Amino acid sequence: MKSSLRIRIHYTLRSLLVAALAAYIMHLNASDSLEYYLAPHMQTLLLLCPVPLLFIAFGMMWHSLAGDSGEVCDCEHPLPAGLVKNVTVYGLFTVPLLFGLLLPDQALGSDMAAKKGMIYTYPNPDVRRKTDDRNTSAFSGTDKRLPGMDQGAEENIALNERFVAKDIYSVEFAELAKRLYTLPVIKVEPDIFSETVGAMDMYKEHFQGKTISVQGFVFRDGHMNEDTFAVSRFLVMCCTADAVPFGVLVRGTNAASFANDTWVQIDGTIQVATLNGKETLQIQAKQIQPVEQPASPYIFTNPDSVAEFDQLYSNDNETKEEIN
Structure with a gap:
């Protein structure tokens, strides 16, 4: 049994990352920048993702804020243990988002x-x-x-x-x-x-x-x-x-x-x-x-x-x- 506070923090982080990923996809589409990354036939598939991702993010955030405040059994899906594992797991999502947001969208040359x-x-x-x-x-x-x-x-x-x-x-x-x-x-x-x-x-x-x-x-x-x-x-x-x-x-x-x-x-x-x-x-x-x-x-x-x-x-x- 683990404290629900730790689980809530993780679900909050995950919901923010998933929502940020959906927002980034919508940003690329709105700015006509998808051409820099994907062929047209692949863009259609990617544009199907933001809505499901936002639903997932909403579900995670709801679970974090309105879930049972008692002790939660986490034995089936253990959270990452230790700083290195947490940084590695969340870094897989955070680093690409940071590169996408901080670096300019430009064509290969x-x-x-x-x-x-x-x-x-x-x-x-x-x-x-x-x-x-x-x-x-x-x-x-x-x-x-x-x-x-x-x-x-x-x-x-x-x-x-x-x-x-x-x-x-x-x-x-x-x-x-x-x-x-x-x-x-x-x-x-x-x-x-x-x-x-x-x-x-x-x-x-x-x-x-x-x-x-x-x-x-x-x-x-x-x-x-x-x-x-x-x-x-x-x-x-x-x-x-x-x-x-x-x-x-x-x-x-x-x-x-x-x-x-x-x-x-x-x-x-x-x-x-x-x-x-x-x-x-x-x-x-x-x-x-x-x-x-x-x-x-x-x-x-x-x-x-x-x-x-x-x-x-x-x-x-x-x-x-x-x-x-």
């Missing part, structure tokens, strides 16, 4: 990219969390007219011969590459950033000389020339713990004037360069200009990039028709 190692080719297909059903549904837009050209039978045949899927994982990239190839300017959209770069990298020999426009932050390591850097984004699968720095080499006459972590827009032409003995994409920049960091600085895998592409350019065409 070049320092973390240097530690993780910049990737210049599309990551292993396994990271895309694909299923056979998703692969099938991704090509629902195959019969649509490709943007930027009056598509005929001969042109279709030429594109199909040029962009042949190498395996089951590259079928979607082949379809996306056909669409990208028809564009007068390939704008790397954030919604399909990694898939766009992946498709061009897979068929890099066909995209040489094509015009491209892309935004990202500047990453430069000690092995790069002054006129070279990587325009980069962090690819997030679930949370920032698994974030992968993903970039494209850029070469330009004024590249040296842009420091690491500067957000820029690159307009130029696609080339093929050799990096560490492997061919990779490189942009010969015609124009490099600073831009504001986007509200959502990370990129995420898209389970249906072909359909997303069709939707994006369908909206663009509708907007142009309304203007005309």
Whole structure:
């Protein structure tokens, strides 16, 4: 049997910690800072937590303030005994909350990219969390007219011969590459950033000389020339713990004037360069200009990039028709 006072103190501390955790989640959502920590599909799950957590905190506080004031049997769930155990148990909740409240919410940058190692080719297909059903549904837009050209039978045949899927994982990239190839300017959209770069990298020999426009932050390591850097984004699968720095080499006459972590827009032409003995994409920049960091600085895998592409350019065409 233990004194109820000690139990009340512990329940009060626990209720405050749980309530603080719920409040912190709501703060991140209200300040649009969840993007810095979680992928969109994980944010939905996290946002289901504050209400249950507040109910738990209320229950603990009620038990602490209005519970039986007599002796309470605590033999089944003993409280932490000793200073070290108490500090350890409560520190597991307190320290993360303190870091979250005291440190600014900001996106990962070049320092973390240097530690993780910049990737210049599309990551292993396994990271895309694909299923056979998703692969099938991704090509629902195959019969649509490709943007930027009056598509005929001969042109279709030429594109199909040029962009042949190498395996089951590259079928979607082949379809996306056909669409990208028809564009007068390939704008790397954030919604399909990694898939766009992946498709061009897979068929890099066909995209040489094509015009491209892309935004990202500047990453430069000690092995790069002054006129070279990587325009980069962090690819997030679930949370920032698994974030992968993903970039494209850029070469330009004024590249040296842009420091690491500067957000820029690159307009130029696609080339093929050799990096560490492997061919990779490189942009010969015609124009490099600073831009504001986007509200959502990370990129995420898209389970249906072909359909997303069709939707994006369908909206663009509708907007142009309304203007005309």
